Amino acid sequence: MMALRMLVVCCSCWLLLTAAEIPNIIYPFTSTCAVEGSTVTLPCSFTPLTSVTEGRKTIYRKIVRVVWCRNHLICHGPTPTVYDSEIQRTSRFQYLGDMETVCTLQIWNIQSYDGGTFRFRMEVNDTVGHFTNRTGVTVKVSDGVQMEISSSGNHSELRKGGAVTLRCSSHCTTHRLEVTWFRDGHALPESGPALQLSPLSAEHSGNYTCRLKAKARTTSQPFSLKVEGLEGANPALIAGVTCGVLLAGVALIVSLVFIRRARAAAAENSRAEEQTQQQDTSREVEDVSYASVHFKQFNQARKAVQDEDAVIYSSVSGRG
Missing domain, CATH: 2.60.40.10 (Immunoglobulins)
Structure with missing residues (x-):
């Protein structure tokens, strides 16, 4: 029983060590959709085979090439690539990764003919460490999609x-x-x-x-x-402000009405006083005119009496 347990432990350790030496490529998603003319990013990470043990000797491996291809299972040999670290070229396909752990690819202004399955391949200075994830990322490009x-x-x-x-x-x-x-x-x-x-x-x-x-x-x-128009206002505040404005407007209108009525009444009183003064003045003028005429008539009558008395006195004197 003890021997069996030891065997299980040894096998587990061997599997872990073996797994640690297996290269790996991870795509967060394996399919996506893109609108023609947009920019698409295909996230990717990888774990290279950094070393191998031969007997008692450890041999270290180094990444010498990374490749992205479209519609090919392993991207090896003369397969056409969209990105190749060994080729310097200007392209709509830009590598946003490195030669260690990141293998992200970005496609600018993607076109309908760019659709397909993209796969990443890493190569080391020993063919044993070459690896391609055959799953890849499938990109579907839509043309004329309304935003x-x-x-x-x-x-x-x-x-x-x-x-x-x-x-x-x-x-x-x-x-x-x-x-x-x-x-x-x-x-x-x-x-x-x-x-x-x-x-x-x-x-x-x-x-x-x-x-x-x-x-x-x-x-x-x-x-x-x-x-x-109102900054940060709520319905209650808007209602309160509206009511306040309406009440202020009504009060202003009422005040204006009272002021106008008071001014109208003052103007009417002023006109009535002016008319009374004009009437009093007219009466005084009439009284003066009447007195003047009456006095004139009285003087004329008195003069006639005096003239008549003078005639009578003159007549009497002549007779005497």
Whole structure:
């Protein structure tokens, strides 16, 4: 029984050591979808065979070449490659990895003919350490997919001074989008899939659309954004402010009405006083005129009497 246990332990240790010496390549996902014209990243990591033991001697291995190919099982020999560390060339396929543990590949401006299964291969200075993960990553490229806009907010009406993020995407999973943003048909300077608007103001209101660069047929449906005037206000505060404004308006109107009525009454009293004064003045003038006429008539009558008395006295004197 003890011998059996020792055998199991020894076999387990041997398996662990053997596994540690087996090279490995890991893809976080084995398939993805990309919109034509977008940029796709294929994450990848690898564990090379760094050493082997021959008898009592340890021989260290070194990575001398890394390769990405499309639609080939092991990417060996003269197989056409999309990336080869031994070949310096300008390409839409960029290697974002190294010669140690990272093997990520990025494809810029992917086209429909780029679709297929991509595989990574590492080679060391001994053919024993060469390795390719045959699973690979299958990329499907969609052409003419309409983009969609989503908002970080719960609705399209936002408050002044707040913030919102609009995202341009499609039903086809992509890792990076180079897009053009528009507001009311006018191009915006931002080019990333996320458009951040902060702090919000009235000028941010409008209809937003997005599309992949140079791909007009991918233009999204308009997304309407409306920025309201009150910053950070809630319905209760808006109602309170509205009622306060209305009450102040009513009070102002009532005050203006009273002021106008008071001014009208004062003006009416002033006109009545002026009319009374004019009437009093007219009466005084009439009284003076009447007295003058009456006095004149009295003087004329007195003079006539005097003239008559003088005639009578003259007559009597002549007779005597």
